[in-house]
Amino acid sequence: MRLLSKITVAISLASTPLAWASESTALDDLIAAARQEPAITVYDSTGKIVEQAANFSARYGVQAEGVKSKAPHTLERIIREAQANNIQTDVAILADAPAAVAQLLDTGFAVNWFPADLAAMVDERYRDPLAIVMAPNVWTYNTALHNHCPIDNIWELTEPEWERRVALQDPLGKPSYVDWFNQMAQHGDEAMAAAFEARYGHPLPDTEESATAAWVKALAANAPLLTDSDSNAAEAVASPDQQDSFLGLTSTAKFRDNADGMKLGICEDLDPWLGWTYPSIGLIASGTQSPNAAKLFLYYLLTEEGIAPQAQDGKISTRSDISLPETEPSGIGALKAQLFDYSPSTAIDDWENRQDWQDLWMLNYRR
Numbered sequence: 001m002r003l004l005s006k007i008t009v010a011i012s013l014a015s016t017p018l019a020w021a022s023e024s025t026a027l028d029d030l031i032a033a034a035r036q037e038p039a040i041t042v043y044d045s046t047g048k049i050v051e052q053a054a055n056f057s058a059r060y061g062v063q064a065e066g067v068k069s070k071a072p073h074t075l076e077r078i079i080r081e082a083q084a085n086n087i088q089t090d091v092a093i094l095a096d097a098p099a100a101v102a103q104l105l106d107t108g109f110a111v112n113w114f115p116a117d118l119a120a121m122v123d124e125r126y127r128d129p130l131a132i133v134m135a136p137n138v139w140t141y142n143t144a145l146h147n148h149c150p151i152d153n154i155w156e157l158t159e160p161e162w163e164r165r166v167a168l169q170d171p172l173g174k175p176s177y178v179d180w181f182n183q184m185a186q187h188g189d190e191a192m193a194a195a196f197e198a199r200y201g202h203p204l205p206d207t208e209e210s211a212t213a214a215w216v217k218a219l220a221a222n223a224p225l226l227t228d229s230d231s232n233a234a235e236a237v238a239s240p241d242q243q244d245s246f247l248g249l250t251s252t253a254k255f256r257d258n259a260d261g262m263k264l265g266i267c268e269d270l271d272p273w274l275g276w277t278y279p280s281i282g283l284i285a286s287g288t289q290s291p292n293a294a295k296l297f298l299y300y301l302l303t304e305e306g307i308a309p310q311a312q313d314g315k316i317s318t319r320s321d322i323s324l325p326e327t328e329p330s331g332i333g334a335l336k337a338q339l340f341d342y343s344p345s346t347a348i349d350d351w352e353n354r355q356d357w358q359d360l361w362m363l364n365y366r367r
Contacts, residue, residue, distance in 0.1 A: 010289035012191045026117060030296050031060055037290035042297060043074040043091035044280070048309040054302050055309075061064055062293050071096040075103055082109040086286040090294045093132060093280050093301070097344050098179055098351035100281040101129055106348075110283040115299050118319065122302070125345045126318040131279035132301045133315040136179075136332050136339055138275030139267040142238045145245050149267035154192075157247065158218035166219070167236035167248035170226040171361045176278045178357035179350040182341055183276075185212040186349065188219040191272040198271060213360060220364035230254050238263040249275070252314025255330035266330060277316065281344065289313045 042053055042064055053066030069077070071094050072097045081087050087146035092110065094100045104110035114127040141149045151157065157166050171177040184192060192211035196204045208214040227233045230250045237248035240261040247267070255264050267274050282293040282301060300306035311324050314332045332339075 013278045019083060026115075027299070030299065031062070033292035034060065034062045034290070034296045037062075037293045038294045039065065040090035040288070040297060041065045041067060041088060042091040042093065042291045043067050043069045043077070043089055045070050045074075045095045046310060046313075048313075049093065049311045051233070052301070055305065056297055059300065059305070060296060062296060064297060068307055071099065072210050075099055078109055079107075081285070082287060084167075085287065087289070088284055090288040090290055091297050092283050092285070094221050094283065095135065095278065095279060095280045096175060097131070097281050097342070097347040098130065098175070098354070100283060101347045104283055105129060111286055113284055113295055113298060115295075115302065117198045118302060121316070121319045121321050123320070125343050126279070127186075129283065129344050129347070130298065131318045131344045132282045133280050133307060133310055133317055134277035134342065135280065135313075135315045136275055136277050136330075136336070137249055138330070138332065138339075139270055140234070140237050140248050140250055140254075140264045141264045141267055142242055142245065143265040144238075144263040145242070146265075149247075149265065149270065150245065151247065151267065151270065153195055153198045153271045154273070155196055155215065155218075157224075158215065158222050160222075162222065162247060164223045164225065165244070165246050166222065166224040167227060167233040167246050168224055169230065169233060169249070170228065172358055173228065175213070175354060178361070179347075180276050180340075180342070181212060181216050181357045181360075182258055182350045182353045183346070184340060185210045186346055187343055188272070188340055189213070195272045210256050216357070216360055217364040219314070220361050221366050223366045226365075234262065234264060238265075250329040252328075252332045255314065258329055264330075266332065266335060266362060268335060269338070271331050273339045274335060276340040279318075279344050280315075280343055 010288050036043050042049060047068045049068060053064040056064050063320055074092050078092055081089060105112060112129050114130050138179035189212050191208050192215055193204050196211055203212060209268060225236055233248045234250045234254040237246045258264055284296045288294050305324050312328055314328050314330045
């Protein structure tokens with residue numbers, strides 16, 4: 001299916017793929033070709049895309065408009081435009097990797113493109129589909145109530161001490177959370193099992209389907225406080241007037257609010273991980289009239305200048321040679337080795353198993 005979609009896309013894109021003989025020559029060719037094409041429209045779930053598109057236009061003399069749009073709306077838009085043969089969206093940056101693969105790549109509505117000259121700087125697992133940034137979600141505590149994180153092991157979140165005192169977005173309304181469960185089961189289950197044994201001194205009973213599934217069930221049964229946003233989870237943990245000790249899962253973007261009195265701290269050295277990352281996938285609409293401008297925009301997002309507005313929120317470029325700025329408020333740049341890292345290459349498995357993980361959560365959640 002993926003092969004068929006790539007063939008379909010190759011036919012529908014107007015230009016011949018560029019030969020990346022060298023970075024300077026190839027980029028010059030790409031810029032020249034992009035300047036001959038119509039302006040592009042780029043959709044992303046972050047408002048930073050407006051600034052990024054304006055910066056792109058100023059840098060290359062290629063007109064681009066950035067539009068903030070939630071992933072489900074962008075997906076529906078691209079599908080409808082493709083079905084109507086009326087392409088208005090040229091580039092989509094989607095914070096829903098499984099849906100991007102299943103609904104756009106595998107249907108031929110969009111194409112993946114990776115600049116081969118960046119292969120030495122971007123790990124292979126981030127190339128197909130192309131992950132632009134990895135957004136960290138971290139376990140947090142209140143720095144006014146604790147000198148350091150009050151737990152050392154992720155299994156402690158399932159214990160009576162933290163009953164009704166863990167805040168996170170509702171996994172039934174946040175697909176990336178159940179994707180995270182599936183990713184841990186695929187790629188991190190041994191670490192989850194080891195953390196259980198380190199905490200309790202004996203192996204996890206072999207009656208459990210997986211260590212991850214056992215943890216998800218136990219967390220749901222411990223009656224966590226479910227919210228509809230990262231902001232509400234962060235408020236529950238670290239609002240300036242909070243007197244009760246909560247732990248929470250939030251994006252690193254929420255650490256900007258510490259400047260306004262919030263008291264968020266990252267649970268460093270948590271076994272096995274202090275949090276996890278989730279990708280934003282960059283795709284080109286198959287019927288775009290500006291394929292070279294679209295490619296150039298994705299290339300720009302893989303530069304330090306291009307990703308800078310999002311880097312301020314702690315979003316980590318998939319280029320290994322681009323670091324987060326020192327002014328990024330959470331400090332996650334120094335701790336990224338402690339994050340469980342999402343693998344976009346297995347995103348389709350997440351798509352196929354979303355319902356199973358949602359059912360597991362729903363059946364075990366205790367209010």
